[in-house]
Amino acid sequence: MYLYNARYIKMHADVEVDCHVLVIGSGGAGARAALEASQYGKTVLVSRTLTGKGGCTPMAEGGYNAVLRNADSCPMHVADTLRGGAYLNDPALVDILVRESPERMADLIRWGAVFDVTDSREIAQRPFGGQQFPRTCYAGDRTGHEIMATLVEQLRSRDIEQLQETTVIELLLDGGRVCGAAMLDRNGGLLLCRADATVLATGGGTRVYDISTNCAAGTGDGFALGYRAGAELIDMEMVQFHPTGAVYPYNARGRLITEAVRGEGGLLLNAEGERFMHRYDPERMELSTRDVVARAIATEILEGRGTPHNGVYLDVSHLPAPTIEERLPIMLEQFLAFGVDIRKEPMEVAPTAHHIMGGLRITPSGQTTVPGLFACGEVAGGVHGANRLGGNALADTQVFGKRAGESAGRAAKQSGAIPISAIGAIGARLERFRAGSVPPIAIIETLRRAMWDGAGIFRTEASLTTAGETVASLKTRTPQARTDRNLAECCTVENMLEVAGLIVRGALLRRESRGAHVRKDVRTAWEPAQSPYGHTFQSRSGEGIEQREVAA
């Protein structure tokens, strides 16, 4: 019989790794952090997927915002980002994002990134929603792929140990300080890593919703890991719903349909053939901001003017076929694969959960509220406020990835052992999954529907309470691990429940509509800039919403 006490694990963990910096997550932020940290000491990069294949970075199509031209300016980029974020952003973080984004772009260029350029050898830029200047740099419609490929080429040339297809299941604590992480390898074998500093770069988690643009790794594990380690999270209710996700076929629901479709002249029509945006934003029409368009589409569907697949039509068939072929090749290819020729017939679209603006509270150096733990990328909060601008996420990964990696690299050496107390209840948790009785999918499917219905685009106290109750009841069910290789899935299920709970509690705490967060049961008189509320915050030691002074 196995005795899963701390001492047993300590003696039987398959491998023990010791390093200076442990980076968790190999997307844009994690890879950038690891590159930076490796200049200071032994760096381990752990990834649930193969390095660079996880996360949303390789899927990002649009671009990377950077102030590169004389006609543009940092104050303009700052103003756009704050306005887009409904003035919930942490101004210090926005300032850094804007100031350092061009420098990080220069890093990528030096490392061989193949961005589109102009005839005069400048990085090409295009306009994106909510911005006063066309400052979005791009590599065709595979910008994230290009950034990831560049970072992976660099990882291969550095002395960085990569633990691939290895799932971090818990951060280890020594006193109040994070001292590494416990992980499961591909076979479910436990592996302990001690580190002087740990960087959390696990990306987003909108897979807790029924319909999401995220990859399979977008389960929000980092939010849960950080929360359990005692970190404070802010603004978890701020979930961006992208207006245009696929609705058909069933298994492609949520797949992102890029904003460029509307940028190129795509029209939104309801089932009655009405170009309905004139009732929501007559000035900007289809090119309004993401939150407005998402709400408009959702309203049309809710009020019975949706298509047979419960979407609205997004039509480019009035554009010349060569324009579609040249400007929207990936969209054309993807829809053709599903039997729809967008040159001749409209797409059907509906909103899809896209990005979590909230996350671990960080300082400008990427330090979380827990010593020894840093965070960057989508798992960190505060940069994007209540609504993220397209093109700011990729910039975020590079700017704050570099900062978190550098801060972790500069962290002081710690004693070279993992205290037995740190291993705590890990063994008991795994044993519980082995004795579990519920197939993980049963919990996940119920959770996703409950979140979509109760904590989606429109929220009320009642709908949020219902969702919260479902989450609480699901937490009492124990997912089953049929073999050790299924243990990681069970940990993820619990993490998803944790993240869902954080979103719901944040949404209940914020009694106002702001950016992506819409409370239909609350009416407020103020504009976002005058809101008396700051961040919502949640940690194991308490929760609340910050009050703030606003100029009259």
Added chain:
Amino acid sequence: MKEGDMVGITAKVSRFNPETDKEPHFETYTVSVHDGARVLHVLHAIHDRLDPTLAYRFCCEAGQCGSCAMRVNGEPVLACMEEATDGMTVEPLRLPVIRDLLVEVEGVLARLAPFEAGEEPEIPSKEEIEAIKPLRDCIECLSCVSECPAVDVASFLGPTGMRQEMRIALDPRAKHDRIKKAIDEGLFTCTTCQRCRDVCPKKIAIPGRAIEKLREIANREGLTLPRHQAVARLIEETGRSVDRTKATFLEQVPEVVEPDGPVRGEVGFFVGCMYNGRVPETALDMIEVMKRNGIRLIIPHDQVCCGSPLIRTGQTAILPELKKRNIEAFARKGVTTVMTMCAGCGSTLKNDYDTPFTVKDITEVLTEYGIEPPARLDVRATYHDPCHLLRGQGISGQPRELLKTAVREFVEMPSRCCGAGGGVRSGLPDEAAALGKQRDDEIKKTGADIVVTACPFCEFHIRENTDRPVKHICTLLLEGYREKDRKRNRPAKG
């Protein structure tokens, strides 16, 4: 959300547990999935509802991360993009299997060339960016590596390894010339069979865009294999890549060959070095077939090597001269269609030339005109797809159609490079022989009496590696005609 109609899908999935199994085996599962489900969704359904031990890799589910490459009905695909079909088989890529559909990829990925950056950020020109871009679409799924015949028998990092080397070679920001490293990684082992391009989910033409271009760089730096250099010298001196050891085809035929009966058509004939100098008998057989079927042949005697051996091995300096001579030779005769019977020449004329005439393979010409049916020979035959015909020209149906009219029984074998192409036969004969041997194994499995093909390189090379007779399709047709004549001339019994 309205849910799509559910459909039942039965799939045969390859399972392998390294702790208990010696060999992978198939398990059959039936699951209910939504209409339009992809292969990946079927695997999810099996994993979630029937057997959570099924191991497979996936992530973005949108065709952009390259995690879920696997073989469906034998062909590498991305499981997240390929529509599931009832009765499909799902197997891992042909790479070392870790478990079920999980294959070992980290070793290869770690060896892909890193980018060694210079100090100053320097923005490349638009032209430089445009040149690199097509090589940058790679999502490192390793489908190409898994299907590459050279990887199988030689020390070769694989197609995407060469793609990465070329990407760096094209980038003005890269610090070092890595051509010697590319050679160490197996640059010369590629037979240019194009299988990698066919299985690439992003359709990157690695042989043309990377391997042949890297070989050109190697050539400029004096690193071309000595045997390839000898071929280039021969072409430069004689206009031919094959030594004259006997009377050539062109020495034996007039410039115009009239058919026996009425003229149904006319084509120019591009003979190529192999049929001219090494196996002229096959080309002479072809003449008989054309005469019998009413097709006039125009055969300019001043035609020369098409240049394929130079392109494949990166020695392109005299290529423009060869192209000019060949185009002029046929243009002067006023032909509108030029026929090839060498798959390599045909692929080169079609893909690397800009010709004022149409180029067609002989199997296209014969099926378009339609031929007199030959007598069926009392043999079981299999067909070897020449790479430069199947992938270079997209021709697979026509030779089979012709072949089936001439034999008692036709049996397929899996198509794969025989090892003769890309300069490998001359440059790395051991590798070529190893691939030839694999062909022999497949031939044996079919139980065929004869092997039919449509390329002189394949014909010559496979003949060296099997004990079964190897014939060009024309030779087979001619034998069928002779058999027919024999039967007709034999007095009827009774």
